[in-house]
Amino acid sequence: MDYPRFTAEMRKTHTILIPNMLDIHMRLFENALRGCGYNVEVLHNEGASVVEEGLKYVHNDTCYPALLVIGQFIDALNHRNDVDKVALLITQTGGGCRASNYIHLLRKALVKAGYPQVPVISLNASNLEKDSGLKLNYTLIKKVVAAMTYGDFLMYIRNKCQTYEIKQGQTKELTDYWVQKLSDEIDNNKGLSFHSIKKNLNLIARDYDNIYLDTNKKAPKVGIVGEIYIKYAGLGNNHLENFLLEQGAEVMVPGLYGFIFYCLYNSIYDHEFYGSGITKSLVSRFLIYYLKRREKLMIKALEKTKITPMKYFSETKELSNGVLSHGTKMGEGWLLTAEMMELVETGYENIICAQPFGCLPNHICGKGVMKKIKEIHPDANIVAIDYDPSATKVNQENRIKLMLAIAKERL
Ligand code: SF4
DSSP, X not given: OOSOOOOTTHHHHOEEEEEOOOHHHHHHHHHHHHTTTOEEEEEOOOSHHHHHHHHHHSOTTSOHHHHHHHXXXXXXXXXXXXXXGEEEEEEOOOSSSGGGGHHHHHHHHHHHHTOTTOOEEEEOSSOOSTTOSOOOOHHHHHHHHHHHHHHHHHHHHHHHHGGGBSSTTHHHHHHHHHHXXXXXXXXXXXXXXXXXXXXXHHHHHHHHHTSOBOTTOXXXXXXXXXXXXXXXXXXXXXXXXXXXXXXXOEXXXXXXXXXXXXXXXXXXXXXXXXXXXXXXXXXXXXXXXXXXXXXXXXXXXXHTSSSOOOOOHHHHHHTTTTTSOTTOOSTTHHHHHHHHHHHHHTTOOEEEEEEEXXXXXXXXXXXXXXXXXXXXXXXXXXXXXXXXXXXXXXXXXXXXXXXXXXXXXXX
């Protein structure tokens, strides 16, 4: 196909723009790529112009996450004077959902918006777009895995502390300190080996364990699940986490490890249930083993503190049994169900299921299983919130406040 490629030489000349999704993780990923010789910039532009650009260049039937990501890219290009030295990076899951095809929509939108020269890079583990100058080699994978481990750990531990801190702002200060320290390490090829990750996780756990928490404070515990972009990105969910914190809630957002494990297990189920080749399944088994060793480090580090550790994903995965089959793997599929079950079982019985309007897979695996989850756990207080360009923030927040009112009454 005829579109501009990102060549290996462009590493030196081009800035790669990445849409923001998870604040902590993205800062670490930015440094992981930078440490491999890429000049990277995470986008933080938000506001009405992003949605407007999205609506202008993609059909309004398009998934809301795609509309926002494309809108954010074009809005960013509109405000730069170096568009000939810029490339855009987008992920492709390689699954059956529309997310694998956002890249084509983006290329079409760039031509229409007057930026046909801007190359788009696909970041994927499915061997798509093989002609790209950005390769997922061992060094980059090692850096990305370390960044993801630190990102998940910091996000989890921060969420566990910030609502209860006695000295206002202490958790944020500590998180900023660690994100900066780890970013520098990753950039300089440090903190990547199994043993350095272990050492860093233990140090982080010790630091957070020293934060004075108000153990008598009663706060509603709220979990956020949903479509991956809308669940994590403040741009997609109107800064849901901040809103919940303002309402005095303790917020829990399942980490990225869960999503990666979910994708890897799906390759195994593809082979077992649907007869696809065994090679991918074997590679996935090896990667699961690799990640499980690092997941264990996070849990072991927390076991030495007063902070309750997260569950092993191998346990979470089993929780969807009896509710939704592991063969249901479009969108967030069985992961969404498993995460809701996990949240309820770990005390976060108040759940917001954040869904892009019109996203069929997530409506089935989210909204569609709520009745069953409530049958198993009658205390579950779940609300599904739709996000799209016409949904108003006030309306979304009012529905969340209703859910919180029930949660507070129960406290
Ligand atoms: S999960 Fe939903 S929002 Fe995401 S690509 Fe699939 S249909 Fe679109």
